[in-house]
Amino acid sequence: MNPSTTPPSTTHPLAFITGGSRGLGRASALHLARAGWDIILSYRSREDLAREVVTEIQALGRKAAALPLDTRRTAGFPALAASLPGLLHDTFGRDRLDALVNNAGTGADAAFLDTTEAQFDQMMNEHLKGVFFLTQALAPLLADGARILNVSSGLTRFSFPGKAAYAVMKGGVEVLTRYLAKELGPRGIRANVLAPGAIATDFGGGIVRDDPHVGAAIAGSTALGRVGEADDIGGAVAALLAPGSAWINGQRIEASGGMLL
Numbered sequence: 171m172n173p174s175t176t177p178p179s180t181t182h183p184l185a186f187i188t189g190g191s192r193g194l195g196r197a198s199a200l201h202l203a204r205a206g207w208d209i210i211l212s213y214r215s216r217e218d219l220a221r222e223v224v225t226e227i228q229a230l231g232r233k234a235a236a237l238p239l240d241t242r243r244t245a246g247f248p249a250l251a252a253s254l255p256g257l258l259h260d261t262f263g264r265d266r267l268d269a270l271v272n273n274a275g276t277g278a279d280a281a282f283l284d285t286t287e288a289q290f291d292q293m294m295n296e297h298l299k300g301v302f303f304l305t306q307a308l309a310p311l312l313a314d315g316a317r318i319l320n321v322s323s324g325l326t327r328f329s330f331p332g333k334a335a336y337a338v339m340k341g342g343v344e345v346l347t348r349y350l351a352k353e354l355g356p357r358g359i360r361a362n363v364l365a366p367g368a369i370a371t372d373f374g375g376g377i378v379r380d381d382p383h384v385g386a387a388i389a390g391s392t393a394l395g396r397v398g399e400a401d402d403i404g405g406a407v408a409a410l411l412a413p414g415s416a417w418i419n420g421q422r423i424e425a426s427g428g429m430l431l
Contacts, residue, residue, distance in 0.1 A: 182232065184208045184258075185411065186267050186308065188241055189274025191220035193371040194321065197404030198271060203227040203234070205408045208262055210254075212239035212274065235261050241274045241300035242292070247307040254311055266313035269411050272301045272343075273321045282334045290335050297339035302346060309354065317411050318354070318361040320347050322422065326365060328430045340365075344422055351420030360419040364406055367426025369398040393428025402427070 185202055189195040190211025199209045200223070209227050213220035213236060220236035227234035235257060239250060258264050275297050278289050301320060312318075322344050325337040343363065350361035368388045370379035377384050378397055389396050406425040409415060 182206055182208050183268035183411075184210065184262055184264065184266075185269035185271060186210045186212070187271040187273055188212045188239065188304070189214070191216045191223055191236070194366065194369065194400055194403045194407075195271075195273045196223050197400035198273065198407040199223055199234075199404075200226060200230075201401070201404035201408040202411065203230045203232040205412065206232070207269075207408075207411075208233040210235050210237065210257070210267075212237050212241075214238070214240050214274070233262055239274075241272075241304060242295040244295075244299060244303045247304055250304075251307040251311065254308075258311075265311075267308065267311050267316060268313055269317040269319065270305060270308055270312060271319045271321070271407060271411075272305065274300075275321070277333075278336050279332045280335065281332055285335050293335045293339045297336065298342045298346075301343055305350065312354075312357075312359060315358040318347070318350055318359065319407060319410055320344075320361070320363050322363045322365040324365050324367040324424055324426045324429055326422075327424065347422075348420045355419070360416065362410055362418055362420065363422040364403070364410060365422055365424040365426070366403050366406075367392070367398050367424070367429040369400060369403060371400050388429070391430050392426065393431055396427065398425070398427055 185207050187195050187199050187209060190199045191213035199211050203209055211220060211223060224234040224236050240246060255265060278293050280289055305318060320343050322340040323337060325333050326341045326344055347361050347363045368378045378388060385397050403425055
């Protein structure tokens with residue numbers, strides 16, 4: 171049996187999703203649950219929202235758990251990794267994860283000439299250093315044949331003023347993903363990047379969702395003629411983690427509706 175083409179879970183596969191309490195993480199968790207996945211999701215501060223997502227997943231007949239995690243603080247990763255085997259055994263009846271979705275993150279709006287070192291460091295810690303070392307910490311808990319999906323951004327392909335620091339870190343994650351695919355490939359683990367376009371969530375202060383002028387401009391530059399929704403990305407996550415996508419590895423897949431083609 172080839173671990174690169176067969177889901178490693180003996181029953182229902184299990185995914186760990188960072189930033190799963192709202193936005194793209196929430197949509198991803200629910201789409202995966204509908205596809206038969208059990209879910210562990212992390213949250214930074216909104217435990218109430220995380221618990222709501224857990225309840226929704228359980229209502230779909232799947233198992234779920236929520237854990238606090240600040241992905242900017244790598245010092246907490248060893249404790250997380252040490253605590254997971256007990257949770258895996260007690261809640262899910264297993265000892266390995268079948269997928270890791272590195273989704274958590276916030277944005278930063280500052281022109282290149284105005285970007286401070288503190289803003290740069292925040293973006294680095296959250297979007298690059300955190301992803302690097304969390305994946306490193308959890309790699310021993312990934313089953314052979316598991317999947318890693320790193321969420322990047324359309325901003326690594328097209329450029330908008332004020333997004334330099336954020337986009338630079340996402341570019342680094344895209345390079346990291348290729349190295350993960352190469353170095354973890356002997357275990358049958360595949361790693362890919364999902365790069366959303368502009369999505370109507372509370373990301374970036376909710377400007378895409380709440381500002382009609384911004385929304386109209388984005389819709390006008392998108393082949394499908396509308397702004398993306400969280401469910402568009404949740405569906406893409408579920409598709410990329412599905413068995414039928416097992417031969418996709420080390421790739422950047424953009425989900426932008428054809429933005430700025």
